[in-house]
Amino acid sequence: MLTVYTPEVFNAEKLYIFDILFSEYLGVDFDIKANISTHDYIIEINNSKIYIEDHFFSKCTEPDGYLTPELIPSKVEHYSNEHFDVKNLPVIYGIPNVETNENKIKCQIDFFASCFYMLTRWEEYVISHRDQHNRFEAQNSLAYKNDFLDRPIVNEYVVFFKKLLLHLAPKLTFKKWKFTCIPTHDIDHIQKWGNITSIRKKLAHDFITQKRPLVGLKNALNALLVKSNIKKDPYQTFSYITELSQQHNLTSHFYFLCGGTSVFDNNYNIEEAKPIIQYLLSQHQVVGFHPSYSSYKNNDQWHTEKCHLQEVAGLKVIEGRQHYLRFEAPTTWRTWEMEGMETDSTVGYSDIPGFRCGTCYPFSVFDFIERKKLNLRENPLILMETTLISYMKLSPEKANEIAKKLYFTVKKYNGNFTFLWHNSAIHTVEDKPYLHIYENIIKGFPKNGE
Incomplete structure (x- = not known):
């Protein structure tokens, strides 16, 4: 001792x-x-x-x-x-x-x-x-x-x-850690092509806001095929994610939105997601909570959303991540603690990937205002696909290089490579060029998979 x-x-x-x-x-x-x-x-x-x-x-x-x-x-x-x-x-x-x-x-x-x-x-x-x-x-x-x-x-x-x-003390022994790859998926949307109003809005974004007519034309064709039941909606990737994880002995963690009060929320009704949740549970995947945009410092709203999700899912949720990675230390952690949550995985940066907490190990958090250790554990987020694609605007080759470096850095310390890849960033026209990065992570970056 x-x-x-x-x-x-x-x-x-x-x-x-x-x-x-x-x-x-x-x-x-x-x-x-x-x-x-x-x-x-x-x-x-x-x-x-x-x-x-x-x-x-x-x-x-x-x-x-x-x-x-x-x-x-x-x-x-x-x-x-x-x-x-x-x-x-x-x-x-x-x-x-x-x-x-x-x-x-x-x-x-x-x-x-x-x-x-x-x-x-x-x-x-x-x-x-x-x-x-x-x-x-x-x-x-x-x-x-x-x-x-x-x-x-x-x-x-x-x-x-x-x-x-x-x-x-040469004979001193220490705890042994094991490298773990943890794929997580924030479910911000369950379908891309909904009603005609939402389709028009998305296409206007492509043609007018983004000034990308080729992308707009491809999306218009995809919308027509989906609404004609010829093609599957590109956000319906749950079976693909689950099967790929299972093939490589991994478990995916799916975090569902359940309400909210901002324009960034309410992309679907949680009741509509019930069949998806039942499918994921039947496949022994993890279903968790994705508290809405404003809930990171609103206890009442956070509580209401969690209770609703649990009622629909029929289980107690114990882990998740804040929507938009909105986080305020120690306020947000305190809410998660009060609600009896076991693991948060919000603390990673949206603009640049890496080690926001300086670690790839989970750890019990500390409330530096009330000056006490909490029961809640943080499992730090290391990488999010949106960071590489939208914030940093990297080429698929450069994005793969950064993901690979972070992956093997975590592996060196036998830590948790916890990463976020949205279900809505798998089979879309814009995101398909980056899909090999997701697959490389799941497969462990095989030599022939670059």
């Missing part, structure tokens, strides 16, 4: 990050003891010690004193160590220096504050700039500005910290 000595300040925050790193990620038992003689952390194991400098909490005087943009670093330095096989590790808090000998290590990298920064998302609480949908953007994050958004640096910290522990 490890013993961690720390000053008795910010106990809730410290206990949280110790619990995540030691218990949830490393699987190591630990004990905490107050130490009023130092501002830093001392980790004792096998009569050896690791001294870790506190470069964060010691600077805070009030209980929520860290919730200020002034404590976000202006520059991130990097640390390398050939002996521990560490290359250019971003150091959010602390100094890139570690000194080792036989039974003592002095570490000036503040692992605890750096991981706390990434996991809790307090960064987003103190930075006010938002996009048109009131979302915190990747481009405003410390990770993007310092070029490590594509790296799960919390996982990197954990691996390095594990090596430090093994330097002092």
Whole structure:
């Protein structure tokens, strides 16, 4: 067992990050003891010690004193160590220096504050700039500005910290993680070609707004074939998704909208989706909740929608993702906690893919206003197809390259490659050139599948 000595300040925050790193990620038992003689952390194991400098909490005087943009670093330095096989590790808090000998290590990298920064998302609480949908953007994050958004640096910290522990206690054993690919599908629509009014609106968008007459003509022909029952609606991809996942021993997770009050909601009545839900459940797929556009900080609306979905689906939903990835820390997490949800998978960026929380492992979340660890777990979203196609406007070749790099980065750490591919972005004219990327992910990027 490890013993961690720390000053008795910010106990809730410290206990949280110790619990995540030691218990949830490393699987190591630990004990905490107050130490009023130092501002830093001392980790004792096998009569050896690791001294870790506190470069964060010691600077805070009030209980929520860290919730200020002034404590976000202006520059991130990097640390390398050939002996521990560490290359250019971003150091959010602390100094890139570690000194080792036989039974003592002095570490000036503040692992605890750096991981706390990434996991809790307090960064987003103190930075006010938002996009048109009131979302915190990747481009405003410390990770993007310092070029490590594509790296799960919390996982990197954990691996390095594990090596430090093994330097002092070679027989120490750790939790084993297994790589898992998790396909998720937000069901924003269940059909593309509905009534004549919606068809006219979609075609006007192609011809007039987007000025893409060839796409418009193809869509007009597809609409005619679908409404004539000659061709299947391109959004009806549930059997295709399910069968492909089953062929590769994966389980797809389908998150259904159920109401809403904005123009971005109510694309279908949940009663219309009941046969689809029954089919998915019969195929042992996961059905979850996709709370509407405005619900991310509206408890009553969130609750009403969830109850309606459960009534129609005939089951208790325990996981899902917010519509449009609208999320506010810790408000949204607090709603999910109150509703007894087990897993959220909202926290990924819409504009750029990568590791918004700095990790590809699921983790228990922290309410930094009420200063407590919640039962809710976050399973971070790593990649969304809309990001590659619509936001970044990448070619299919470049989009595939980015998806492949992220996939194998997650695989390196045996984490969860949780990605979002909408059911409505499979067989449409616009999205078909990117379908091979989805299939490559499901198949694990076979060598002949690029």
